[in-house]
Amino acid sequence: MSYKDDIKALAQLREAMQGKWADISPENAARMRAQNRFKTGLDIAKYTAKIMREDMAAYDADTAQYTQSLGCWHGFIGQQKLIAIKKHFGTTKRRYLYLSGWMVAALRSEFGPLPDQSMHEKTAVSGLIEELYTFLRQADAWELNHLFRALEEAKQAGDSAKMAELEQLIDNHETHVVPIVADIDAGFGNAEATYLLAKQMIEAGACCIQIENQVSDEKQCGHQDGKVTVPHEDFLAKINAVRYAFLELGVDDGVIVARTDSLGAGLTQKIAVTNEPGDLGDQYNSFLDGDYIDSADQIDNGDVVIKSEGKLKKLKRLPSGLFQFKPGTGEDRVVLDCITSLQNGADLIWIETEKPHVGQIAGMVNRIREAVPDAKLVYNNSPSFNWTLNFRQQVFDAWEKEGKDVSAYDRARLMSPDYDATELAKLADEWTRNFQRDSSREAGIFHHLITLPTYHTAALSTDNLAKGYFGDEGMLAYVEGVQRREIRQGIATVRHQDMAGSNIGDDHKEFFHGDAALKAGGKDNTMNQF
Numbered sequence: 001m002s003y004k005d006d007i008k009a010l011a012q013l014r015e016a017m018q019g020k021w022a023d024i025s026p027e028n029a030a031r032m033r034a035q036n037r038f039k040t041g042l043d044i045a046k047y048t049a050k051i052m053r054e055d056m057a058a059y060d061a062d063t064a065q066y067t068q069s070l071g072c073w074h075g076f077i078g079q080q081k082l083i084a085i086k087k088h089f090g091t092t093k094r095r096y097l098y099l100s101g102w103m104v105a106a107l108r109s110e111f112g113p114l115p116d117q118s119m120h121e122k123t124a125v126s127g128l129i130e131e132l133y134t135f136l137r138q139a140d141a142w143e144l145n146h147l148f149r150a151l152e153e154a155k156q157a158g159d160s161a162k163m164a165e166l167e168q169l170i171d172n173h174e175t176h177v178v179p180i181v182a183d184i185d186a187g188f189g190n191a192e193a194t195y196l197l198a199k200q201m202i203e204a205g206a207c208c209i210q211i212e213n214q215v216s217d218e219k220q221c222g223h224q225d226g227k228v229t230v231p232h233e234d235f236l237a238k239i240n241a242v243r244y245a246f247l248e249l250g251v252d253d254g255v256i257v258a259r260t261d262s263l264g265a266g267l268t269q270k271i272a273v274t275n276e277p278g279d280l281g282d283q284y285n286s287f288l289d290g291d292y293i294d295s296a297d298q299i300d301n302g303d304v305v306i307k308s309e310g311k312l313k314k315l316k317r318l319p320s321g322l323f324q325f326k327p328g329t330g331e332d333r334v335v336l337d338c339i340t341s342l343q344n345g346a347d348l349i350w351i352e353t354e355k356p357h358v359g360q361i362a363g364m365v366n367r368i369r370e371a372v373p374d375a376k377l378v379y380n381n382s383p384s385f386n387w388t389l390n391f392r393q394q395v396f397d398a399w400e401k402e403g404k405d406v407s408a409y410d411r412a413r414l415m416s417p418d419y420d421a422t423e424l425a426k427l428a429d430e431w432t433r434n435f436q437r438d439s440s441r442e443a444g445i446f447h448h449l450i451t452l453p454t455y456h457t458a459a460l461s462t463d464n465l466a467k468g469y470f471g472d473e474g475m476l477a478y479v480e481g482v483q484r485r486e487i488r489q490g491i492a493t494v495r496h497q498d499m500a501g502s503n504i505g506d507d508h509k510e511f512f513h514g515d516a517a518l519k520a521g522g523k524d525n526t527m528n529q530f
Contacts (some may be wrong), residue, residue, distance in 0.1 A: 002171045006030040023243065031148050033143040035504075040266075041205035042249060044133055048179040049253045055094055056255075056347075058375055059446045066440035069096035069181060069449040073103035073128070075135030077454045082176040083492055092178050099128055099206075101183035106455065117218060122188040129182055133205040136387065138501065139176040142492075145504050147173070151218055161415060178387035181257065181378065181449065182206040184242070186216040189240040210257035210350060210378070211235075213337060215269045226508045227265035228322060229333075231272035231284050232340050239345045257378050258341035259350035262333035267322045271306060271315075278342065280433040282308065287333055289326045290315040307322035323351035331528050335367045342372045348446065350378045355390050356435060361441035367443065376446035383452055389415040391428040391435075399424070487530065495530050 001009070010026035038044050059067040072078035078097050085095050102116040109120035109130060121125065147170050154162035182201050187194030193216075213235040215228045239256055246254030268288070274281030285306060290313040299305055304315045304323075316324050338349040351364060361379065368375045384397055392414035400406050409424055419425050431438075436448045468477025486494035493499050509518065 035144045041203050044205035045202050045207045045251045052179045052255050053253050063493050065439045067094040067447045069098040070453050071098040071100040071451045073107045075131040078132040079135035079139045096178050097180045099182040100451040101185045103452050118185045122197050126204045129204035129206050136176040145470045176452050178205050181208045184209050186212050186214045187238045191237040194238045195241035195245050198242045202249050208255040212259035227261045228267045229265045232280050236344045255347045257348045257350050260334050260337035260345035261352050287325045287329045338368045339371045340456040348376050348378050358439045365444040377444050378447040379445045381450045391432045395424050395428045
């Protein structure tokens with residue numbers, strides 16, 4: 001419904017109240033409705049799921065239509081990211097938010113900073129989703145408030161052409177609300193616990209839930225050692241739990257991302273159940289490390305023996321009770337994990353790798369696509385990678401393979417600033433610049449995300465400000481390094497009172513109190529300097 005149509009409908013409603021609503025302005029009520037498009041988190045989940053499904057179809061037709069996101073640990077950070085995107089690109093299309101379990105653990109737990117091991121309160125995840133969308137909805141209200149104020153000025157000036165232009169902008173306003181890819185870790189417990197948390201996350205607005213195949217109570221960051229995976233039947237039960245949560249809440253097109261940590265995980269907690277040779281459990285167990293034996297005499301007290309590939313295998317078990325996989329089986333396990341997940345309810349896959357290498361990722365995805373032709377990947381452009389060193393070494397290796405002279409470079413020292421101005425470094429930067437485009441085209445990556453960039457940007461900007469402000473620069477460190485740049489770059493937060501909702505509050509005071517409203521935005525407001 002357009003703004004004008006809503007005014008008419010509200011005017012009729014007021015008329016039906018026979019004078020009881022005489023102080024209620026249909027224009028003001030319609031304005032408030034427009035500034036609050038989404039009434040519940042489920043409204044958001046249904047809206048964003050549709051967007052994400054459309055984006056997936058667009059990518060299938062054209063791999064240049066990949067999507068991106070940045071991880072945000074606070075609603076304000078997410079809000080400013082989307083405001084910046086709209087300012088610089090005019091649209092939020094194909095730009096999402098990522099909710100990182102790592103950052104929830106490090107920054108949002110009541111225990112204080114924690115490692116990425118699912119020790120933080122599980123409700124902190126759904127709480128952050130709700131917070132992010134609260135700030136994004138406020139960004140809508142803030143942006144529309146400026147349009148409505150401009151509309152009021154045009155009305156008072158009798159400028160009908162300007163009024164028509166502004167009404168068009170209001171009716172076609174693009175929301176700051178975008179899909180969130182939300183990290184549920186390994187499900188925070190059994191399948192029932194996964195289902196309950198997934199419901200909370202969806203009710204808060206999540207249309208896309210990412211779940212990993214690690215043991216819940218042994219969960220580790222995907223870029224650390226000590227990862228322990230679960231048999232496929234355990235993981236598929238959790239995928240089913242998430243799907244049931246989506247269906248129960250009416251988000252029928254909700255998106256599930258199945259993450260595998262098998263490339264870097266050398267351990268498992270359980271032996272898979274198998275009923276016949278070659279079934280899924282038997283395939284999982286075939287990767288277990290051990291020694292084939294001929295008789296019971298070779299079995300010692302406490303040994304675990306299984307029948308695999310028609311023979312008896314004595315498994316290698318660690319003092320922790322965990323079983324280890326055969327060395328060099330990681331890629332094969334990744335391929336099996338991804339095919340199994342996609343064939344059993346997952347929509348997208350996520351492969352944690354140890355380096356950002358297009359060829360390595362493509363090698364696995366191409367094998368997966370032999371079984372699932374439309375397989376699409378969510379990829380973590382992780383800050384845990386040393387991107388500079390990785391890509392300089394990739395260029396070095398490529399040149400060496402081509403027979404090019406690389407004697408001027410020390411491969412182990414390529415991170416050194418001594419190489420920054422070299423031909424190799426410049427080409428490595430170009431490869432880095434094109435990584436997302438190249439890997440989306442060649443390796444099936446639909447969505448690129450950086451898990452915790454704003455963790456690093458917050459630390460870096462704070463370090464720069466602290467160094468100057470508490471040093472010789474004093475107040476100039478803030479003025480030159482922050483405020484002056486905000487003004488000249490048109491950053492919305494320079495008018496922080498407005499960004500926090502002061503002008504919206506002033507307008508509401510006028511709605512509620514009329515001429516008696518005591519407003520904060522008068523001539524003595526120092527924000528008028530900007």
